[in-house]
Amino acid sequence: MSRIAALLTQRLRRDWLQLTLWIFGTMALAFAGLSGAANTYGTEQERTALLATVMANPVILLFRGLPSGPGEQAFIVFLLMPFLVMMPAFMSTFLAVRHTRGDEEAGRLEPVAATTAGRSVPTVATIIHGVLANVVLGVLVAAAFLAGGSPTEGSWLAGFTAACGGLTYLGVALLAAQLMRTSRGANSLAVWVLVVSYFIAGIGNALGTPSDDLTHMQSSWVTRLSPFGWAENTRAFDENLWWPAFLCLAAFVVFAGAALALQTVRDLGASIVPERRGRTAAGATLSSPTALVARLATGSTIGWMAGAFFAGALSTSLGSVVNEMGADNPAVADMLKALSAEADLEQAVVVVFFTMVGLLAACAGVQTVARARQEEAHGTAEPVLATPVQRVRWLADYVVVGFVAIVLTCAAAFVGAWAGAASLDNGAALAGDAFVAAWGQVIAASVFLVLTALVFTIAPRWTIPLGWTLVTAAIVFGLFGPLLGLPEWVTNLSPFSVAPVPSGSEVDLRGMWWLVLAVGVGAAASLTLMRRRELASAG
Numbered sequence: 167m168s169r170i171a172a173l174l175t176q177r178l179r180r181d182w183l184q185l186t187l188w189i190f191g192t193m194a195l196a197f198a199g200l201s202g203a204a205n206t207y208g209t210e211q212e213r214t215a216l217l218a219t220v221m222a223n224p225v226i227l228l229f230r231g232l233p234s235g236p237g238e239q240a241f242i243v244f245l246l247m248p249f250l251v252m253m254p255a256f257m258s259t260f261l262a263v264r265h266t267r268g269d270e271e272a273g274r275l276e277p278v279a280a281t282t283a284g285r286s287v288p289t290v291a292t293i294i295h296g297v298l299a300n301v302v303l304g305v306l307v308a309a310a311f312l313a314g315g316s317p318t319e320g321s322w323l324a325g326f327t328a329a330c331g332g333l334t335y336l337g338v339a340l341l342a343a344q345l346m347r348t349s350r351g352a353n354s355l356a357v358w359v360l361v362v363s364y365f366i367a368g369i370g371n372a373l374g375t376p377s378d379d380l381t382h383m384q385s386s387w388v389t390r391l392s393p394f395g396w397a398e399n400t401r402a403f404d405e406n407l408w409w410p411a412f413l414c415l416a417a418f419v420v421f422a423g424a425a426l427a428l429q430t431v432r433d434l435g436a437s438i439v440p441e442r443r444g445r446t447a448a449g450a451t452l453s454s455p456t457a458l459v460a461r462l463a464t465g466s467t468i469g470w471m472a473g474a475f476f477a478g479a480l481s482t483s484l485g486s487v488v489n490e491m492g493a494d495n496p497a498v499a500d501m502l503k504a505l506s507a508e509a510d511l512e513q514a515v516v517v518v519f520f521t522m523v524g525l526l527a528a529c530a531g532v533q534t535v536a537r538a539r540q541e542e543a544h545g546t547a548e549p550v551l552a553t554p555v556q557r558v559r560w561l562a563d564y565v566v567v568g569f570v571a572i573v574l575t576c577a578a579a580f581v582g583a584w585a586g587a588a589s590l591d592n593g594a595a596l597a598g599d600a601f602v603a604a605w606g607q608v609i610a611a612s613v614f615l616v617l618t619a620l621v622f623t624i625a626p627r628w629t630i631p632l633g634w635t636l637v638t639a640a641i642v643f644g645l646f647g648p649l650l651g652l653p654e655w656v657t658n659l660s661p662f663s664v665a666p667v668p669s670g671s672e673v674d675l676r677g678m679w680w681l682v683l684a685v686g687v688g689a690a691a692s693l694t695l696m697r698r699r700e701l702a703s704a705g
Contacts, residue, residue, distance in 0.1 A: 254332025262339035304329025337421025367394035478582030481519030524607030531615035616688030
């Protein structure tokens with residue numbers, strides 16, 4: 167027991183800041199959502215009209231929860247529940263991989279395993295660590311609802327559901343860490359499971375059956391395949407069903423148990439999925455350090471491009487649908503105008519979806535630079551830097567490839583928007599709006615690229631957590647700030663909120679020059695500081 171306590175203390179000391187940001191960020195989302203949704207959809211008539219519109223256009227359910235009535239709290243859960251599960255899911259995923267496969271890959275697990283602690287105790291300590299983090303998160307989410315005057319049972323159910331959703335993906339990540347050879351592969355597998363299960367729940371809701379009064383949706387069997395679907399079917403503040411949340415808890419027990427079982431049948435440093443054999447000689451595409459970085463980033467970039475293409479296609483193809491929604495329900499029009507600052511609803515839809523594209527592009531850039539930190543921590547950067555390749559050139563390669571990934575992601579979104587607009591009467595105009603929004607988001611996403619590179623040169627060990635935290639905070643401020651009632655100056659802290667956008671037949675540059683200046687200064691500072699920085703091992 168003392169061995170577990172010592173390891174648990176070490177994990178809490180190492181993760182306290184990251185967990186604080188994730189936990190209080192989720193709590194703040196719940197609390198701000200209460201006031202923001204109450205202000206935007208203040209009457210039951212507005213909420214009922216919006217739910218009826220959602221039933222008529224179920225594609226919206228791909229991005230929201232499960233409608234469970236026009237009550238104020240039930241409506242807020244419909245808007246927020248997927249995100250109240252997603253944030254602890256990401257927190258738990260990164261936590262699990264960091265302290266299992268990450269420690270094993272960095273060589274920190276071997277000295278511990280050589281003691282009386284053995285190999286299983288560190289994993290057990292990680293499980294306890296993740297459980298405690300999710301319990302605290304769930305209690306604070308419930309406290310946020312209670313502080314907003316919500317009913318007691320629904321508040322505790324919402325918090326319990328968020329915690330159980332996070333625990334499910336803690337188990338998924340623990341299992342992925344046993345399956346994959348590297349922490350990069352484990353994180354990628356766990357995140358892809360998370361993203362796919364999110365969309366499975368959305369598809370299941372979209373294929374569901376609406377009630378006669380168009381205020382409730384009975385989800386289809388497809389949602390049974392997704393932890394997000396289980397969480398949404400708790401219907402907090404409506405039916406208050408607890409058993410679907412226990413499905414999440416049961417899945418965690420199964421996945422964590424499987425991870426512990428697999429750990430006993432593999433060697434330290436090995437994996438269940440064998441590592442792919444490399445070629446005996448490098449091809450022409452690996453003839454330079456830049457080409458090596460591009461090869462490492464190819465897989466993840468393709469994934470971000472696929473998501474961006476889908477978002478771009480929806481940005482134009484949903485234009486006519488949203489126009490009808492805005493005519494039937496002024497609250498929808500007001501929401502889109504608040505999110506995009508555009509009077510024209512079709513342009514507003516393009517701007518909102520391309521804000522999501524900017525998020526995907528920023529993720530592509532941040533992940534590319536974060537890979538530099540992974541290469542450094544794993545010791546694979548040292549052989550490259552032992553050649554005539556200088557440190558500045560090495561980091562510049564990651565920044566350049568990251569920028570290319572951003573451009574390709576936004577370009578894929580534009581192609582999707584162009585395809586979605588091809589059959590529309592005003593398709594050419596919408597495609598032009600998408601082009602403007604796309605290059606605007608290239609600039610906004612590049613801010614996160616250079617900020618992550620700057621963190622990499624100043625505080626290497628904070629590169630990955632701080633890079634992703636900055637993106638998460640910016641999307642909350644930029645995409646949800648107006649809905650949550652945040653002050654305009656807070657919303658404008660997000661580069662996504664001040665990127666150039668189409669406005670009528672013109673282009674509103676907004677904060678473009680400030681963003682360009684930030685990108686230039688950040689890139690120059692990071693490359694300059696890299697001249698003096700020594701390699702930093704994992705810690």
